[in-house]
Amino acid sequence: MDxxxxxxxxxxxxxxxxxxxxxxxxxxxxxxSMPGFGxxxxxxxxxxxxxxxxxSGRLKSLRHPNPSGAPKTAFAEDLKSFKKNIFDPQQKxxxxxxxxxxxxxxFAVAVDPLxxxxxxxxxxxxxxxxxxxxVTSTVVRTIIDSVYLIRVFLQFRTAYVAPSSRVFGSGELxxxxxxxxxxxxxSYFVMDFFxxxxxxxxxxxxxLHSSDGPDVLATxxxxxxxxxxxxxxxxxxxxxxxxxLKRTAGVFIETAWAGAGYYLLWFMLAGHNVGTLWYFLSxxxxxxxxxxxxxxxxxxxxxxxxxxxxxxxxxxxxxWSMSTPIFNKCNGTDDSFNFGIYQQALVSGILxxxxxxxxxxxxxxxxxxxxxxxxxxxxxxxxxWEVLFSIAIxxxxxxxxxxxxxxxxxYLQSVAIRLEEMRVKKRxxxxxxxxxxxxxxxxxxxxRYERYRWLETRGVDEENLVQTLPKDLRRDIKRHLCLGLVKxxxxxxxxxxxxxx
Numbered sequence: 001m002d003x004x005x006x007x008x009x010x011x012x013x014x015x016x017x018x019x020x021x022x023x024x025x026x027x028x029x030x031x032x033s034m035p036g037f038g039x040x041x042x043x044x045x046x047x048x049x050x051x052x053x054x055x056s057g058r059l060k061s062l063r064h065p066n067p068s069g070a071p072k073t074a075f076a077e078d079l080k081s082f083k084k085n086i087f088d089p090q091q092k093x094x095x096x097x098x099x100x101x102x103x104x105x106x107f108a109v110a111v112d113p114l115x116x117x118x119x120x121x122x123x124x125x126x127x128x129x130x131x132x133x134x135v136t137s138t139v140v141r142t143i144i145d146s147v148y149l150i151r152v153f154l155q156f157r158t159a160y161v162a163p164s165s166r167v168f169g170s171g172e173l174x175x176x177x178x179x180x181x182x183x184x185x186x187s188y189f190v191m192d193f194f195x196x197x198x199x200x201x202x203x204x205x206x207x208l209h210s211s212d213g214p215d216v217l218a219t220x221x222x223x224x225x226x227x228x229x230x231x232x233x234x235x236x237x238x239x240x241x242x243x244x245l246k247r248t249a250g251v252f253i254e255t256a257w258a259g260a261g262y263y264l265l266w267f268m269l270a271g272h273n274v275g276t277l278w279y280f281l282s283x284x285x286x287x288x289x290x291x292x293x294x295x296x297x298x299x300x301x302x303x304x305x306x307x308x309x310x311x312x313x314x315x316x317x318x319x320w321s322m323s324t325p326i327f328n329k330c331n332g333t334d335d336s337f338n339f340g341i342y343q344q345a346l347v348s349g350i351l352x353x354x355x356x357x358x359x360x361x362x363x364x365x366x367x368x369x370x371x372x373x374x375x376x377x378x379x380x381x382x383x384x385w386e387v388l389f390s391i392a393i394x395x396x397x398x399x400x401x402x403x404x405x406x407x408x409x410x411y412l413q414s415v416a417i418r419l420e421e422m423r424v425k426k427r428x429x430x431x432x433x434x435x436x437x438x439x440x441x442x443x444x445x446x447x448r449y450e451r452y453r454w455l456e457t458r459g460v461d462e463e464n465l466v467q468t469l470p471k472d473l474r475r476d477i478k479r480h481l482c483l484g485l486v487k488x489x490x491x492x493x494x495x496x497x498x499x500x501x
Contacts, residue, residue, distance in 0.1 A: 085157055086157055086158070086159050086175045086177070086180070087154065087157055087158045087159065088159060088173065089158055089159060089160060089161070089173075089244075089247065094154070094158065094244075095245070097150070097151070097154065098151075098241055098244050098245050099245065100147075101147070101148060101150075101151045101241050102238065102241045102242065102245065104144055104147045104148055105148070105234070105237060105238045105241060106238070106265070106269070107144055108141070108144045108145075108148070108234055109231075109234060109235055109238075109269060109273075110269060110272060111137065111140050111141055111144060112141070112200075112227055112230070112231055112234060113227070113272060113273045113276035113277065114133070114137045114140075114276070114360075115137055115200050115204075115223050115227050116223070116224070116227065116276040116277060116279055116280035117130065117133055117276060117279060117280075117356065117359065117360065118130050118133055118134050118137070118204070118219075118220075118223065119216075119220045119223075119280065119283045120283075120351065120352060120353045121283070121286065121351045121352055121353075122307050122352075122353060123352070123353070124307065124321065125321060125327050126304070126305055126306055126307040126308075127216060127217075127220065127283065127286075127287060127305060127306050127307065128216060128306070128307035128353075129207055129216060129219060129220075129307075130353060130356075131208065133356060134204045134207070134208065135204075135208075137200075137204075138200065138201045138204050138205065141198075141200065141201065142198065142201060145196050145198065148192075148195075148196060148237075149196065151192075151241075152189075152192055152196070155184045155188075155189075155192075156177070156180060156181050156184060157177070157180070158180065159173040159174055159175050159180065160173065160174055160180065160183060161173060161174075162174050187240075188237070188240050191233045191236060191237055192233075192237060194230065194233045195230060195233040195234045195237050197230065199226045199230060200223065200226050200227055200230070203219055203222045203223055203226055204219070204223075206219070207219040216306040216307060216308075217306050220283070220287075224280060259407065259410075260407070260408040263403060263404050263407045263408060264404060264408070266400065266403075266404075267368075267371070267400050267401075267404050268364075268368065270367070270371060270396060270400050271364055271367035271368030271369075271371050272363075272364050272367060272368075273367070274366075274367035274370070274371060274393060274396070275360075275362075275363030275364045275365070275366050275367030275368070276360075276363055276367075277389075278341070278342070278345065278363060278366060278367065278389075279345060279350065279351070279359070279363050281342060281385075281386075281389060282339075282342040282345035282346065282351060283351060285339055285340075285342045285383075285386075286330060286342075286346065286351065287305065289329070289330035289337045289339075290305045290326055290327075290330055291305070292337070293325075293326040293329055293330065293337075294326060297324060297325075297326060299320060300320065300324065300326065304317055304320060304321070330346075331346060332346030332347045333347070338381040338382075338383075339381065340378075340379065340380045340381035340383060340386050341378050341379065341380055341386060341389075341390060342386070344366070348362065350362050350363070370393055370397065371393065371396065371397035371400060371401070372397065372401065373397075374393075374394050374397045374398055374401070375390055375393045375394040375397065378390050378393075422450075422454055425450070426447075426450060429446060429447075429450060433446060466478075
């Protein structure tokens with residue numbers, strides 16, 4: 001027993017409690033433990049273990065959110081009972097909003113190329129920026145992006161079907177906000193984030209606050225790279241919206257004519273984008289021609305080629321602009337510089353600060369014409385970027401034209417498929433009646449019946465269609481179809497109430 005007491009005594013000597021008591025009895029008796037005031041004794045091992053426990057607790061909370069015991073999944077009919085502001089993915093509200101977001105994405109794809117129209121050749125023969133169009137395009141793009149921000153918010157609050165519940169067909173919805181947010185962040189959040197960055201707005205507003213000559217060149221170069229890099233995620237974000245529309249409505253395009261118009265819209269958007277890019281590259285080739293001739297001419301400074309507020313008050317610039325032969329060599333009619341496919345833009349005069357409507361319509365016609373003809377009328381120069389641009393137009397036109405013709409043929413064929421089936425049945429009936437040598441009156445009755453059935457059913461097999469429906473729905477359909485016929489027999493059912501019928 002004494003031996004065991006000595007062992008317990010040794011263990012007590014090394015315990016934290018004994019150390020605290022020994023300090024109280026010694027000279028350090030005034031060092032009482034008060035957390036938060038810095039008077040407790042420092043133990044490195046204890047602080048390391050405490051920090052490890054806290055960090056592991058945070059990791060567990062991230063891996064297993066919702067520690068309060070609230071349900072993470074629920075059925076669609078029980079979703080309204082939870083006060084979490086979580087939306088059912090099958091709600092009609094989300095269906096209408098997704099259609100609205102789809103239209104906003106289409107408008108965004110059409111508005112972004114308008115930034116390529118900002119560089120213009122001013123009346124004083126220098127490259128400037130159209131300030132009115134710059135303000136208009138930035139405001140319109142900001143409005144469209146603010147509309148799409150609503151979709152980003154809804155993505156954080158829209159439930160989704162749990163993958164484990166799809167096996168058994170129960171279709172439970174995940175309603176935990178943390179799980180919904182993590183799913184959206186791992187899927188399309190990065191693409192939506194880069195698509196909504198206001199980079200063109202920043203470039204334009206930076207120029208509007210500093211209208212110096214070098215800023216025109218920097219703005220022109222920055223716009224093309226910013227718009228082209230952001231165009232890819234802004235184009236790809238249409239596919240998640242169409243995916244949500246198909247999941248909610250079952251089909252994306254309900255009618256055949258709408259499907260044909262949808263692919264025609266994409267072809268027209270491609271023509272608009274190609275035309276605006278052709279305009280911007282025409283400005284680039286004009287700038288290149290000016291720079292080549294400027295370096296070969298004495299007294300020419302590259303800053304003269306970009307519009308600045310100092311040009312109006314500079315006598316040196318005025319004398320140079322009146323005597324230099326650069327502008328005559330780069331007007332598109334001189335053979336000293338080969339503009340290739342951009343010569344048409346210089347000769348037509350659309351590069352100046354003219355009417356925006358006529359400029360955009362002309363560029364749209366140019367893009368649509370060359371996409372539909374696969375660039376067969378191109379007479380290119382040896383400039384590599386011009387050749388690559390022509391190749392891209394040819395390939396893009398071939399792909400879009402094949403998609404347009406193929407899908408329009410498919411959709412338009414679906415319109416007349418039942419009419420063709422009716423014609424085949426009518427021909428078979430005529431051949432059968434001729435083979436059986438039926439009398440003319442019976443043949444006329446058969447033809448009259450076929451016409452009546454076509455007018456009533458439009459080629460739809462109603463019997464097979466109704467048999468696939470549930471019993472209560474079949475009863476309601478038959479009541480709707482036959483109630484009018486029963487009412488006509490007035491001498492039998494004239495005194496019977498409508499509820500009984």
